Amino acid sequence: MRENGTVSGTVGVTISPRTMTVATLCTTEDGTCVPSSVVRAVGPDEPVGAGLAAALDEMQPAPSRVVADIGPVLDHWVTQLSPGGASPSPIGKVTVVRVSPTPVTVATPFDGWPERLGHQVDGGWVHLAGGVDLHGGRVIPEDTSAIDDAIRLAERRGSAAICVSGMGALLDSEVEHRVAEHLLRAAPGCRVVLAHETGGRRFLERERSAILAASLLPATSALLDDLETGAARAGCSLSLVGADGARLGVEDARALPTRLLGSTNGLVAQGAAAVAGVPTAVIVVWVGDHARLLTIEQGVLRARTMRRSARLGDLRFSQRHAVESILKGPAVAALTRDLVDDRPVVLTQVPTDDDAADGFQALTSTLAAQLPHAHMVRQEAATLAALGARASLPQSEIVRYAVVSGRDEVEQVRHFLLQIAQGRVLAAADGPVELRTIADHYSPLSFLTAGPVLLRAHVVGFPTDAG
Secondary structure (H helix, E strand, C coil): CEECCEECCEEEEEECCCEEEEEEEEECCCCCEEEEEEEEECCCCCCHHHHHHHHHHCCCCCCCEEEEECHHHHHHHHHCCCCCCCCCCCCCCEEEEEEECCCCCCCCCCCCCCHHHHHHHEEEEEEEECEECCCCCEECCCCCHHHHHHHHHHHHHCCCEEEEEECCCECCHHHHHHHHHHHHHHCCCCCEEEHHHHCCCCHHHHHHHHHHHHHHHHHHHHHHHHHHHHHHHCCCEEEEECCCCEEECHHHHHHCHHHHCCCHHHHHHHHHHHHHCCCCEEEEEEECCEEEEEEEECCEECEEEEEEEHHHCCEEEEEEEECCEEECCHHHHCCCHHHHCCCCEEEEEECCCHHHHHHHHHHHHHHHHHCCCCEECCCCHHHHHHHHHHCCEEEEEEEEEEEECCHHHHHHHHHHHHHHHHHHHHHHCCCCEEEEEEEEEEEECCCCCCEEEEEEEEEEEEECCCC
């Protein structure tokens, strides 16, 4: 049985540092979507998993699947490092192995980071000669002494993980994997994050994303273990949801915690669309003194792959997240049917104070005349985020560089990436799904038939009527 395209018995959960919101959505006989939610306080020393199990045990009928948004917790961990933030921080140090043909680089791995965050994550770095030049010539790292130096450096600095990053030349995944294999042979208990796995196209941004993910690994893994235990106690399986509104398997979320950062506005928009019952819409989210415009198409939020975070001192890093257009003053009032291409419009808010509520009231009054068929959704932000998690579709987008010998090898790599993406979607699905390939293409990065290419595969799992 399904409700609104989601398996009945699936609940969404938003976990913040102080509260946990468990939400579900029911459909009445007239087709109206009715949300319901339970909010539980989470004490500073209380295991989150125990609170989740208790909340699920109280629900009737018992749910079978939990889709959790832990982005607010990770955001809190990161923003603790802002000036005046609390300590100690759960963020660990990271040692970087930077692979490039020459040691000359534009910036070191920790240049450009906010001072306090950079100090927290800086576990040192070493250079390893290797990589791929623009003509596709691969330089395989042969001198492994630099890798051994990185292991010793990580031990001295007390690093939580090691990041392997290509810089200064195109790097295909094979070279990174070879470095990782040596690391794991020499230090079997070492946590390793590969920069190409972040999906970034630009070296500095994907390196920063990998460093940030590596710094969050221990604390995120502990939180996910706790949540898995709590869900299992209640007889439920667990999925996570990312900043792009995509449902992720636990291991995918564990491997790259940066996918979960800054999820709130995207999930609020996705939840508002679910309450309004419109899979394709323009969502206007009122936040304080401005509005954020997001677009959802057939249940999939429009997303981009690089983020600039004001919370992190304008640090730019690779992350697939929902696209938000900020509207202020006259721009909000100018929002008309022509500007939204005749798609349904959903209005909601993330309340911050009484002035924000007054601003939202003024916004709805202004737009009501211009957009008479707009859906007004009035729910707490945490409830909408939980409903957005529940309504999420399993997705996987993979962006990779590769060095190929010709068209046949390109097809082999494309097929391989599609298989990986499909497997990740199936791991995150809560029932039978139809796998739809949204993107499957490659771009040559030289004029030669053999050489470096950039490949992209994006697969979405849409629920079927079975199950």
